[in-house]
Amino acid sequence: MILSFDQVTYHYPGSAKPALDDVSFELQEGEFCLLAGLSGHGKTTLLHAACGLVPHFHGGTFAGTVSLAGLDTREHGPAHLGGHAGVLFQDPETQLVMSSVRAELALALESRDHSAAAVARGVEEVALALGIDALLDRSTHELSGGEKQRVALGAALAGRPKVVLLDEPTSQLDPVAGDELIGLLRRLNEEWETTIVLAEHRLERCLGAADRVISLEAGRVSHDGDPKSFLKWAAQHEPSLQTPGAKLFALAGLKPAPVGVKQARATLRAHGLLGKDVDPPSVGPSASVVEEARRSGRVRGLRSVLGRKEDAPTALRMKGVWHELRDGPAILRGVELTVVPGESVALMGRNGAGKSTLLRHAAGLMEPTRGRVERAGRVALLLQNPGDYLIHERVAEEASVAALAAVGLAGMAERNPKDLSGGERQRLALAIVIGGAGEAPAVLALDEPTRGMDRGAKADLARDLRRRADEGQAVIVATHDPEFAAACARRAVLLADGRVIADGSAAELLAGGWYFATETARILGGAGGALLPEEGAELLRAPAALEVVA
Amino acid sequence: MNTRLLFYRRLASPLHATRAGVGATWALALTAAALVLYNPLSLAALALAVLGAGACAGVGRHLAGTLRTAMIVGLPIVAINVLASREGLTVFARLGDLGPFGQGNLTVEAVVYGAVIALKVTLLMLITTLASLAVDPDELLRGFRRLSFRSALTASLATRMIPVLGADARRLAEAQRTRPEDPARGVRGRVALLSAIVGGSLERAMEVAATLELRGFAVAAEGRSGARRLRLWGSRPRGPGTRLLGSRARRSRAQRSHARGSGIRVGRPWSRHDFAFTCSALAVLALALAGRLSGAASFEAYPLVKMQVGAGTFVLCAALVAAVLLPFADRRGIDQ
Numbered sequence: 001m002i003l004s005f006d007q008v009t010y011h012y013p014g015s016a017k018p019a020l021d022d023v024s025f026e027l028q029e030g031e032f033c034l035l036a037g038l039s040g041h042g043k044t045t046l047l048h049a050a051c052g053l054v055p056h057f058h059g060g061t062f063a064g065t066v067s068l069a070g071l072d073t074r075e076h077g078p079a080h081l082g083g084h085a086g087v088l089f090q091d092p093e094t095q096l097v098m099s100s101v102r103a104e105l106a107l108a109l110e111s112r113d114h115s116a117a118a119v120a121r122g123v124e125e126v127a128l129a130l131g132i133d134a135l136l137d138r139s140t141h142e143l144s145g146g147e148k149q150r151v152a153l154g155a156a157l158a159g160r161p162k163v164v165l166l167d168e169p170t171s172q173l174d175p176v177a178g179d180e181l182i183g184l185l186r187r188l189n190e191e192w193e194t195t196i197v198l199a200e201h202r203l204e205r206c207l208g209a210a211d212r213v214i215s216l217e218a219g220r221v222s223h224d225g226d227p228k229s230f231l232k233w234a235a236q237h238e239p240s241l242q243t244p245g246a247k248l249f250a251l252a253g254l255k256p257a258p259v260g261v262k263q264a265r266a267t268l269r270a271h272g273l274l275g276k277d278v279d280p281p282s283v284g285p286s287a288s289v290v291e292e293a294r295r296s297g298r299v300r301g302l303r304s305v306l307g308r309k310e311d312a313p314t315a316l317r318m319k320g321v322w323h324e325l326r327d328g329p330a331i332l333r334g335v336e337l338t339v340v341p342g343e344s345v346a347l348m349g350r351n352g353a354g355k356s357t358l359l360r361h362a363a364g365l366m367e368p369t370r371g372r373v374e375r376a377g378r379v380a381l382l383l384q385n386p387g388d389y390l391i392h393e394r395v396a397e398e399a400s401v402a403a404l405a406a407v408g409l410a411g412m413a414e415r416n417p418k419d420l421s422g423g424e425r426q427r428l429a430l431a432i433v434i435g436g437a438g439e440a441p442a443v444l445a446l447d448e449p450t451r452g453m454d455r456g457a458k459a460d461l462a463r464d465l466r467r468r469a470d471e472g473q474a475v476i477v478a479t480h481d482p483e484f485a486a487a488c489a490r491r492a493v494l495l496a497d498g499r500v501i502a503d504g505s506a507a508e509l510l511a512g513g514w515y516f517a518t519e520t521a522r523i524l525g526g527a528g529g530a531l532l533p534e535e536g537a538e539l540l541r542a543p544a545a546l547e548v549v550a
Numbered sequence: 551m552n553t554r555l556l557f558y559r560r561l562a563s564p565l566h567a568t569r570a571g572v573g574a575t576w577a578l579a580l581t582a583a584a585l586v587l588y589n590p591l592s593l594a595a596l597a598l599a600v601l602g603a604g605a606c607a608g609v610g611r612h613l614a615g616t617l618r619t620a621m622i623v624g625l626p627i628v629a630i631n632v633l634a635s636r637e638g639l640t641v642f643a644r645l646g647d648l649g650p651f652g653q654g655n656l657t658v659e660a661v662v663y664g665a666v667i668a669l670k671v672t673l674l675m676l677i678t679t680l681a682s683l684a685v686d687p688d689e690l691l692r693g694f695r696r697l698s699f700r701s702a703l704t705a706s707l708a709t710r711m712i713p714v715l716g717a718d719a720r721r722l723a724e725a726q727r728t729r730p731e732d733p734a735r736g737v738r739g740r741v742a743l744l745s746a747i748v749g750g751s752l753e754r755a756m757e758v759a760a761t762l763e764l765r766g767f768a769v770a771a772e773g774r775s776g777a778r779r780l781r782l783w784g785s786r787p788r789g790p791g792t793r794l795l796g797s798r799a800r801r802s803r804a805q806r807s808h809a810r811g812s813g814i815r816v817g818r819p820w821s822r823h824d825f826a827f828t829c830s831a832l833a834v835l836a837l838a839l840a841g842r843l844s845g846a847a848s849f850e851a852y853p854l855v856k857m858q859v860g861a862g863t864f865v866l867c868a869a870l871v872a873a874v875l876l877p878f879a880d881r882r883g884i885d886q
Contacts (some may be wrong), residue, residue, distance in 0.1 A: 078769035103688035111766035388725035435730035
């Protein structure tokens with residue numbers, strides 16, 4: 001047994017509600033355990049308790065016993081426990097404490113008095129294992145978000161810990177980097193028997209790699225079992241924790257709920273819903289796609305994509321926009337983008353592709369070094385961290401009554417913004433940038449708005465954005481989450497290396513890829529342009545659809 | 551991300567390729583030369599050499615920025631010296647009786663001396679900028695960890711926190727720019743913004759502290775200070791408590807010895823650039839001292855300006871420039 005919780009109850013200082021409530025479980029060496037649960041239900045606290053930050057660092061009231069590698073966390077602090085557990089949190093910026101990557105990787109080993117030779121070997125090995133050897137002499141502050149996360153993971157692994165604790169490590173990564181990270185964790189688990197405890201909202205990304213899922217609800221363990229039993233439990237007790245694949249199967253009346261794409265396709269094949277020789281997913285919008293899209297309400301977006309005219313009214317037009325750094329590369333390279341009122345656009349691409357810079361140009365926070373940006377009115381831009389907007393003590397001081405009402409926070413005017421949940425903070429920040437008085441913004445732009453959000457909060461935000469688009473506002477969302485992009489956007493734009501490399505309907509773009517595709521689309525092989533479980537289920541239920549899928 | 555803050559970035563230059571200790575020693579030698587020399591010609595030559603070194607190290611643009619700032623700093627230095635100094639014989643303006651400050655006579659010598667001090671300050675700013683951009687602070691501070699692990703690590707952390715907090719402040723400012731109304735309007739708004747910035751910095755510090763805890767900072771500090779304490783106690787065992795501490799110390803030493811394995815020390819071999827910059831540092835120091843002692847770089851501001859300007863002075867200036875810049879001529883073995 002490498003990690004055990006025995007009747008652990010924990011209250012943060014000054015909090016009457018327990019963050020962990022009578023939590024008990026045991027983890028054996030080499031297990032890959034996924035922590036599931038809605039935001040604020042105890043996943044992060046559980047990880048902090050496992051590595052000793054709770055209670056040593058956070059204080060509060062602690063009852064019960066947590067044992068890590070045989071060490072009681074009440075007697076051993078995080079510094080001692082850190083020798084056995086590597087920890088990786090959500091924000092890599094706060095986990096890099098040294099100026100260079102080499103120094104960062106060496107710190108944990110040097111702190112524990114390893115010899116110079118052991119430090120050099122440890123740094124070299126972990127850099128090679130994570131593929132970051134080319135970064136060793138780089139400064140930590142000039143790394144991209146994905147690179148920082150890998151370096152932080154490297155720093156956590158440098159001491160070859162028996163357990164790795166990870167708190168939403170993929171939330172800031174693009175789908176490619178996110179999948180690479182999960183693959184790496186699986187390799188660590190399989191090749192070196194490293195115990196992995198991973199808290200994650202996007203379960204579809206890592207459920208296939210896990211041996212066990214522990215679900216938390218209000219600080220209590222609500223389910224503890226293998227991924228299959230978890231999906232069964234989630235379908236009955238907490239549908240918002242279902243993966244899109246499981247939801248697709250539930251809606252289509254198929255069983256068992258699939259743990260991954262491979263299993264889902266095997267089940268479909270067994271039910272005769274998928275041909276043995278499936279063609280590669282079609283990329284162009286075929287007649288059936290258009291027909292399906294029309295039925296699912298995507299027709300308006302398709303029209304705007306396929307039938308756009310040059311003289312149509314535009315909310316935003318970027319003409320050959322370049323952003324070139326004085327002593328660095330070009331971040332945007334001749335971007336051409338037109339967004340019409342009522343259109344909702346998902347901006348996708350890898351970390352560093354230029355999505356955030358594009359949105360800053362759209363909002364006028366940056367001036368192009370070449371090219372032009374035309375705006376039909378104000379562009380309201382919501383940046384990545386909603387906390388950066390919140391500077392007052394009361395919600396009412398942050399935004400007007402009308403703006404608060406528009407985002408559904410009218411009843412929270414007297415609360416402190418810092419006491420709001422992640423989703424509520426996001427809505428408050430949205431109210432701030434939209435503003436109450438004066439003309440409504442012509443364009444609403446959001447940069448990675450779903451970081452750290454659970455599926456329910458994401459669904460609420462997607463609904464809100466769709467409503468705004470239906471009311472005639474142009475909406476642009478930069479996101480790494482294909483599921484969210486599919487839920488809120490009718491058009492998708494793919495950026496790479498500062499260029500628009502693909503621009504089409506969401507059904508067209510998010511159905512045919514490996515990485516930039518929803519789980520439903522990957523299960524159905526992109527058939528029918530179905531992106532969301534509801535659309536996929538409709539396709540599977542319709543007799544004519546069988547032809548399309550197979 | 552672009553930033554105006556000055557911090558180390560590894561670039562492809564001979565100065566970046568040297569070990570941090572050598573780079574820092576070279577910068578110290580330049581600093582010493584700037585302090586020893588007073589002759590404006592030799593100071594100007596040194597300033598030119600430092601600017602050239604900055605250009606060769608790929609940080610010329612940053613040094614140009616520092617030069618602009620130094621000029622802004624230099625003007626008040628000259629003005630204050632002119633107003634405060636009561637030395638010099640060549641009066642160019644009389645301000646009359648200034649009460650407790652005496653006669654307000656402004657002299658040419660005070661202007662010249664003020665300008666020399668301003669030039670020295672400019673040089674020191676340029677050298678500091680160059681060193682902070684081209685000498686790896688982590689590598690440098692690692693050397694000090696043997697003396698005081700906690701202090702050296704804290705210093706490393708401080709150097710890392712500068713760009714992090716700078717980025718946080720920029721992000722916060724950018725978020726405020728996207729608001730339709732200016733939130734920092736009025737005193738209350740400004741106070742709220744300031745408290746958000748301070749609060750954010752504290753939160754950031756707490757998060758970094760948690761990371762440091764997990765990386766074993768406390769263990770390292772405990773281990774090292776504990777080892778020191780134990781050595782002191784171990785030399786004069788008194789009573790059972792002492793014996794316990796002594797036995798712990800022996801065990802700790804044995805463990806450390808075991809951890810170091812066969813005791814193989816992996817040293818970094820001296821590169822051609824390490825040698826070149828060490829020679830350059832020695833040459834700069836020697837030239838500065840020689841110039842001062844031989845009179846080739848002699849200078850007196852008071853009571854009348856006397857400055858040596860001869861062949862020796864020009865040879866010294868040329869030698870200073872060459873000594874500073876020659877190590878940059880060899881670019882073999884530089885990572886691109």
